Amino acid sequence: MNDQLDIIVLIKQVPDIEKVKFNLKTGRLDRSSAGAVINPFDLNALEAAVQIKEKKGATVTAISMGPKTAESSLRDAIARGADRAILLTDARFAGADTLATSYTLASAIKKLGSFDLVICGEKTIDGDTAQVGPEVAEFLGIPHVAYVEEIREVNEDGILVKSKMGRNYYVIELSFPGLITVTKDANTPRLPTLKDKIRSRKAEITVWTADSLSDVAEMGRFGISGSPTTVAKVYAPHTEKRRGRIFEGDPEEAARRIVSVLKELNIIG
Numbered sequence: 001m002n003d004q005l006d007i008i009v010l011i012k013q014v015p016d017i018e019k020v021k022f023n024l025k026t027g028r029l030d031r032s033s034a035g036a037v038i039n040p041f042d043l044n045a046l047e048a049a050v051q052i053k054e055k056k057g058a059t060v061t062a063i064s065m066g067p068k069t070a071e072s073s074l075r076d077a078i079a080r081g082a083d084r085a086i087l088l089t090d091a092r093f094a095g096a097d098t099l100a101t102s103y104t105l106a107s108a109i110k111k112l113g114s115f116d117l118v119i120c121g122e123k124t125i126d127g128d129t130a131q132v133g134p135e136v137a138e139f140l141g142i143p144h145v146a147y148v149e150e151i152r153e154v155n156e157d158g159i160l161v162k163s164k165m166g167r168n169y170y171v172i173e174l175s176f177p178g179l180i181t182v183t184k185d186a187n188t189p190r191l192p193t194l195k196d197k198i199r200s201r202k203a204e205i206t207v208w209t210a211d212s213l214s215d216v217a218e219m220g221r222f223g224i225s226g227s228p229t230t231v232a233k234v235y236a237p238h239t240e241k242r243r244g245r246i247f248e249g250d251p252e253e254a255a256r257r258i259v260s261v262l263k264e265l266n267i268i269g
């Protein structure tokens with residue numbers, strides 16, 4: 001291991017949820033209706049990495065797979081403290097399900113060589129599967145801890161974290177190289193200063209295509225061809241409204257009728 005930790009943060013660009021519209025006919029997000037921002041949970045992932053860098057010394061690399069426009073989110077990541085950024089963009093990456101997305105991201109991490117820690121957001125606000133972090137860890141053959149709410153200690157060999165799964169908290173030691181996914185409670189993401197924003201405009205963003213990964217990946221496992229699943233339909237679940245009945249008249253008689261209705265419905269015996 002080097003003197004400094006090597007931390008990789010995975011960042012997805014998502015539609016600005018304040019502005020995006022939902023196309024009810026197709027059941028899909030109309031991504032053209034809104035600007036794009038860093039997935040909010042990935043801001044927590046980035047903040048966690050930058051805090052480790054400030055305390056222990058680290059190089060923070062942000063990686064995003066997406067269209068060319070995702071470059072703006074990587075510049076934002078640099079303004080918020082990442083040291084360098086890599087954009088994975090290619091028509092051959094398009095249409096990826098979570099498996100192909102994870103494979104592509106893991107391949108880019110393999111290409112980088114050695115690293116200590118990968119930090120992801122808990123989930124995205126558009127896909128919302130929370131699968132990519134753990135899948136990337138599996139592709140890399142490294143341990144992971146999901147839903148990290150607190151990073152308690154970092155040393156040169158590993159990290160001590162508190163994770164919340166279901167109703168339980170777990171305090172877990174994770175050896176490097178490892179991967180964590182963080183929740184929104186892990187920290188409060190900083191806002192970039194104007195100076196940082198100006199600096200990030202001039203930063204070089206490395207662009208890798210499918211061919212750039214040819215020495216570490218199989219081409220057929222990217223994008224649609226590497227995706228065993230497709231989304232058939234997206235729809236909001238039907239919600240049943242509360243049905244109310246009013247029993248009027250004499251209170252005792254009304255109470256008797258309520259009891260008999262509740263018995264009919266098997267709510268009371």
Ligand SMILES: Cc1cc2nc3c(=O)[nH]c(=O)nc-3n(C[C@H](O)[C@H](O)[C@H](O)COP(=O)(O)OP(=O)(O)OC[C@H]3O[C@@H](n4cnc5c(N)ncnc54)[C@H](O)[C@@H]3O)c2cc1C
Pocket residue numbers: 010011012013039041042045063064065066094095096097098099101102105119120121122123124126127128129130131132133229230231
């Ligand atoms: C069955 C299925 C089919 C799909 N088909 C399509 C399709 O045809 N076309 C299409 O555009 N999308 C498709 N998607 C969406 C696409 O697969 C997801 O956007 C992508 O796999 C990431 O999944 P997620 O958003 O649920 O991420 P999550 O697993 O919720 O994300 C967890 C974390 O992983 C990291 N991460 C996730 N995605 C990226 C990324 N791209 N770059 C860097 N870091 C990332 C972030 O740190 C994030 O916080 C499909 C999804 C599914 C489940």
